[in-house]
Amino acid sequence: MPGRTYTREFKLDIVNQINGAHKTTAQLCREHALSPSLIHRWRKEVEARGEAAFTDQAKPDQSLEQRIAELERFCGQLSLENTILKKSLATYRSKNGIK
Template sequence: MQGRSFNPEFKLKIVRAVLSGEKTVIQVCREHNLSESLIHNWKKLYREKGEVAFTTATQSRITPVTTEQQEITALRQRVAELERLAGQQALEISILKKVSEMLNTSASPNGVK
């Protein structure tokens, strides 16, 4: 059974037959030499995504691109967050240096270090 591929129309026909009660999972498996787990997976996909689940645009070979794009987006957001943090820390350091200089100047007699 491994290595076979099924077109979207076939998958829809099978899932609809099972979900409508026209046939049981076991009947479909015997008629088409399919595994029960395969039918259950198709049913799950159909329930989650509808007919779109079986179109070629949503097959697994495209999923990694989507996952990769999500990772890139997340990494870009992280970089932006770190850049904001670095800028904030640079500003804080600058302010602290100025305050330190003012304190040193006012602490010394006659404003001389």
């Protein structure tokens, strides 16, 4: 269901139930009306970050990645504009006989 938020403890409990072989992913999906892909994302988060999973520390990392992507797009845009301006200047100089 879109828009629902879950507590850190709930997410860890779900992942621990699967990792401890107490219940399967399908069982937990039915019991809590969760999608398997959501549980899979939670499991990957726990595998990657351990006990630090689902803490606020993840948000700065995501915002930094977003900022880097934004700056890379901006750099690409500036590079394209620079190329266009250089070609325009070369065309202008060749038409007017300027070196």
